[in-house]
Amino acid sequence: MGDEYLWDGSGEPDAEAERLEKLLGRFRSEPRPVEFPAAATSPPRSGSSWERWWRVAAGAVLLLGSIWLLRALTGRAEWTITGVEGSPRIDGKIAEQNDGWKIGQSLETDGTSRVKLRVDGLGEIEVGPNASLVLLEANATQQQIRLVRGTIRASVTAPPYVFLVRTPGAYAMDMGCAYTLQVTDAGVSILRVTVGWVDLQHGFRQSLVPAGAAAESRPAIGPGAPYFEDSSERFREELETVNFDVEDAKARSDALTILLAEARTRDAFTLLNLFRWVDADDRGRLYDRLAVLLPPPAGVTRQNALDGEGLDPWWGKLGLGHAKKGLKGPPRVEE
Amino acid sequence: MPADHLVGDFSQDAQLVHAARGGDRAAFGELYERYGRMVHGVLLAHVPYAEVADLVQDVFLVALSHLDSLREPTAFAGWLLTIARNRANDFHRRPRAAEEIQDIAGTSDPDEQEARAALAAIQSLPETYRETLSLRLVEGMTGPEIAARTGMTPASVRVNLHRGMKQLREKLGKSVNHG
Numbered sequence: 001m002g003d004e005y006l007w008d009g010s011g012e013p014d015a016e017a018e019r020l021e022k023l024l025g026r027f028r029s030e031p032r033p034v035e036f037p038a039a040a041t042s043p044p045r046s047g048s049s050w051e052r053w054w055r056v057a058a059g060a061v062l063l064l065g066s067i068w069l070l071r072a073l074t075g076r077a078e079w080t081i082t083g084v085e086g087s088p089r090i091d092g093k094i095a096e097q098n099d100g101w102k103i104g105q106s107l108e109t110d111g112t113s114r115v116k117l118r119v120d121g122l123g124e125i126e127v128g129p130n131a132s133l134v135l136l137e138a139n140a141t142q143q144q145i146r147l148v149r150g151t152i153r154a155s156v157t158a159p160p161y162v163f164l165v166r167t168p169g170a171y172a173m174d175m176g177c178a179y180t181l182q183v184t185d186a187g188v189s190i191l192r193v194t195v196g197w198v199d200l201q202h203g204f205r206q207s208l209v210p211a212g213a214a215a216e217s218r219p220a221i222g223p224g225a226p227y228f229e230d231s232s233e234r235f236r237e238e239l240e241t242v243n244f245d246v247e248d249a250k251a252r253s254d255a256l257t258i259l260l261a262e263a264r265t266r267d268a269f270t271l272l273n274l275f276r277w278v279d280a281d282d283r284g285r286l287y288d289r290l291a292v293l294l295p296p297p298a299g300v301t302r303q304n305a306l307d308g309e310g311l312d313p314w315w316g317k318l319g320l321g322h323a324k325k326g327l328k329g330p331p332r333v334e335e
Numbered sequence: 336m337p338a339d340h341l342v343g344d345f346s347q348d349a350q351l352v353h354a355a356r357g358g359d360r361a362a363f364g365e366l367y368e369r370y371g372r373m374v375h376g377v378l379l380a381h382v383p384y385a386e387v388a389d390l391v392q393d394v395f396l397v398a399l400s401h402l403d404s405l406r407e408p409t410a411f412a413g414w415l416l417t418i419a420r421n422r423a424n425d426f427h428r429r430p431r432a433a434e435e436i437q438d439i440a441g442t443s444d445p446d447e448q449e450a451r452a453a454l455a456a457i458q459s460l461p462e463t464y465r466e467t468l469s470l471r472l473v474e475g476m477t478g479p480e481i482a483a484r485t486g487m488t489p490a491s492v493r494v495n496l497h498r499g500m501k502q503l504r505e506k507l508g509k510s511v512n513h514g
Contacts, residue, residue, distance in 0.1 A: 003493075003497060006471065006478070006496050006497065006500055007477070007478040007479075007493055007496060008477040008478055008479055009477055016504065017472070017500065020453055020472050020503075021472050021475065023446065023449055023450040023453055024450060024453055024454060024457075024472050024473045025473070025475070026447075026450055027379060027384050027450070027454060027473050028372075028375075028473055028474055028475060029371055029372045029375035029376070029391070029474060141406050142406065142407075203463065203485075203487045203491050203495070205462055205463055206420075206462075220490070220491060220494060221463070222463065246461070246463065246498055247498060247501075249502060249505060276462055277461055277462070278461075279459065279460070279461065279502075279506075280459030280460075281459075
């Protein structure tokens with residue numbers, strides 16, 4: 001009933017969807033004349049001291065970026081095998097030291113093979129046994145790998161968002177770091193970050209994972225909230241339900257009850273992430289438990305938690321530092 | 336509008352981006368025409384309605400001033416979405432005067448009250464669903480349009496609409512039952 005209507009407006013109308021469309025139409029975007037500055041690439045001018053500092057900072061970033069780009073362009077943006085164990089194969093042919101890995105080629109290892117590859121100026125990966133990868137893109141400003149199954153260990157020196165690994169559940173976008181990424185035969189991916197941050201994204205879901213933490217991603221759902229692996233087994237089991245049981249609100253709410261009871265002070269990191277994932281009805285008790293584990297800083301209130309906003313000062317109390325953020329999101333890769 | 340047609344439009348996006356980089360204001364205006372509704376819907380999933388119109392303009396001004404940093408012009412839509420989400424996050428980070436964050440609570444119009452309750456229910460859904468439902472129910476975009484504009488697969492959009500609508504019904508049913 002009504003699914004086709006919800007999808008494209010065809011089929012038998014869904015009465016409730018129709019009613020909501022009519023009600024919510026008052027919030028719809030209205031065509032509004034917008035004045036854009038004449039110079040397409042000039043930022044709006046205000047002349048404030050903040051802007052002058054912004055310009056200095058932007059200039060510094062541009063300079064550093066140019067140095068990196070020059071280095072990247074003068075180096076080879078190609079993958080080269082730097083270490084081989086067993087008989088890894090590229091497009092079915094046994095790969096050897098110094099062989100290249102080209103766009104579109106598959107790379108596979110069997111149960112006794114490993115291989116190490118490097119791209120100058122950007123980073124290197126180690127591919128474990130029983131792995132399958134495809135190189136999707138390889139140039140100075142974008143490296144993209146599809147990890148079909150198996151485990152890779154990545155160590156990346158490129159700027160944020162240059163080195164991307166696509167898994168069935170999410171993009172893993174490097175933000176200057178080292179990490180291990182595993183994809184199981186069921187398509188579940190498990191990320192463990194050892195240095196820096198990794199940005200996991202799929203559709204509208206995003207999870208920023210710092211060093212020392214891990215996060216899972218599921219096909220058709222995306223990444224879940226990250227966690228520290230020394231949390232209790234029960235905590236992690238219930239987190240799995242909260243993260244991925246998208247069909248069953250009651251199961252998620254029940255799992256949250258146990259998860260909150262199991263949480264330690266160190267798990268405050270996961271709890272803070274969960275404000276973005278749990279239903280609004282559960283935010284109050286999430287706040288209450290978190291406030292016991294990690295008292296909120298001045299100005300952060302229970303109402304903030306219920307509204308799901310204004311919680312940023314709490315992040316500072318975790319002492320995890322901040323991810324380097326870039327404007328660039330994941331590039332579009334058509335299925 | 337058929338989704339296939341929209342997918343084909345990414346090459347036109349690239350042409351418009353190139354023109355806008357060269358100072359062609361009309362070209363950037365066309366990008367605004369194409370994506371203004373999407374940006375509006377995504378922002379509305381995260382911030383109060385009264386803030387959305389200004390933030391939409393803000394998003395496009397940021398995009399305009401950073402257009403040269405977009406490495407792949409065909410990826411304009413995804414890049415714009417990232418900017419929109421960053422601006423929504425920034426909105427929640429900055430301190431605001433009390434009157435700025437007050438809801439316009441007093442209204443005697445029952446339709447208006449119901450509409451606000453429905454919007455609040457959408458904004459309270461898990462992230463996976465709220466943007467998709469905002470684009471479908473508020474902005475009136477179809478599933479194929481949402482997929483084409485956001486870069487999500489049609490299957491993911493369909494699942495998000497189905498599951499999100501199910502949760503929205505539960506929430507609205509609960510709020511009615513509890514008065």
